Amino acid sequence: MNGELIDRVVPTRYWHALDDGRVQCDLCPRFCRIKEGQRGMCFVRACQGGEIVLTTYGRSSGFCIDPIEKKPLNHFLPGTPVLSFGTAGCNLTCKFCQNWDMSKSREMDTLADAAEPETIALAAASLGCRSVAYTYNDPVIFHEYAIDVAAxxxxxGIKSVAVTAGYICPEPRVEFFKWMDAANVDLKGFTEEFYHKLCSGHLQPVLDTLEYLVRETRVWVELTTLLIPGENDSDAELESMIQWVVEHLGxxxxxxxxxxxPDYKMLEYPSTPLSTLTRARAIAIKNGVRYAYTGNVHDEDGESTYCYGCGQKLIxxxxxxxxxxxxxxxxRCNRCGTVCAGVFEPMPGRWGDRRRPVRLRDFVA
Structure with a gap:
């Protein structure tokens, strides 16, 4: 029943049996090999009955209406409200995770709300949300649930937004993003060392996802990089990353x-100064990025959108x-007529900076 927490598992497609009695999950590049009764690194995919199942279908860490800019998406339906939710677990182990209480949770009690896909869609429509965001933890790990909600x-007529690290294998990637309308992808750094040391992952699968999204889908894509002092904020790394983005993504x-x-396992690190963010933004603009932003700070200039043709402030x-x-x-820019890339409606939304928690038990599909 909607709003009541129940134990529910659903079968999944992306796995195969191994000769030693284990099964291998083929959803993401971790390729977890697990025995009966064990869970993968993500925590939510497990081996039951000799197959991989999703153990958190229909269960969420909570629902909230956010401004779409908080995802962050600045060029996708600006000013509109988005119904946001996540589950538990994650397929990366980022030591700097800002949502670690949910993404690193291995406790089912974290999943404090429940809803069927149709109920989420009804709630979004009833609440005036133009989109639903799969966020807080990476939605690729609740692949089946996210797709059903998106459908x-x-x-x-409600859009779907994936906030993701892009750490997913090619076949499930095609199925997943077929249902997404926009994605903010965390490009966490631009060295294999960074991904290995701080995320227990690899860089290349993320780059592959980005190229796939931009070249082969109609998903609107924006990138986010959390700049950590001394780890991924050097001029050299920023130049390399930004030049790759312009060359491969445009x-x-x-x-x-x-x-x-400072958070989770990196409490000893200092906060990122605004000067680092403005330096990164300047490097991006110098290298041809038309829309570069600063975030997690108060910086009206770095938060606003400018016409790359005439320089007028557009948003x-x-x-x-x-x-x-x-x-x-x-x-288009109303001064010079230059097209501003993105997904826009004739007028912006007026949701503002409100954050509104929602209990889905009030909605019945």
Whole structure:
């Protein structure tokens, strides 16, 4: 029943049996090999009855209405509210995780709310949300649940947003992103050493996902990099990353450079100064990125969108609240006519910077 927590597992597709009695999960590049009764690194995919199942279908760590800019997405339906939710677990082990209480949780009690896909779609529509975001932890690990929610949302005209690290194998990647309308992908750093040391992962699968999204889908993509002092914030690494983005993804993909604050297993590190973010943004613009932003700080200049043709401020932002709006109905600069890349409606939303928790037990599909 909607709103009541129940134990529920669903079968999955991306796995194969091994000769030694174990099964291998083929959803992400971790390729966990597990025995009967064991869980993968992500915690939510387990071996039961000789197959991989998803153990958290229909269960969430909670639902909340956010501004879409908080994902962060600055070029996808600006100013509109998005119904956000996640589950437990993650397939990376980032030592700097800012949502570690959910993404690193291995306790089912973290999953404090429940809803069927149709109920989430109904709630989003009833609450005036233009989209639903799969966030807080990486939605690729609850692949089946996210897809079912996205399908239900699509039937009601509600868009789907994936906030993800992009750590997923090619075949499930195609199925997953077929149902997504926008994605903010964490490009956590630009060296294999960074991914190995701080995330227990690899860089190349993330780059592969990014190229797939931009070249082979119609998903709107924005990138976020959390800049950690002394780890991934050098001029050399930023130059390499930004040049790769422009060459392989193009100049229209927005890049968000956001501030780290001490958390989880990196409490000894200092917070990222604003000067680091503005330096990264300047390097991006110098290398041809048309839309570069600062985040997790108060920086109206770094939060706002500018026309790369004439320099006019197209969308003014003060944290998550919009001010200036100088786009035409078809998404062009109203001064020079240059197209602003993105997914825009004739007028912006007016949700502002509100954050509203929601209990889905109030909605019945």
């Amino acid at each position: 239900a949302c699509r039937e009601r 100049p229209d993909v927005p890049m968000h450079f956001t501030a780290f604050h 003014g932002r003060n944290r998550y609240r919009l001010s200036d709006w100088n786009l035409t109905a078809d998404g």
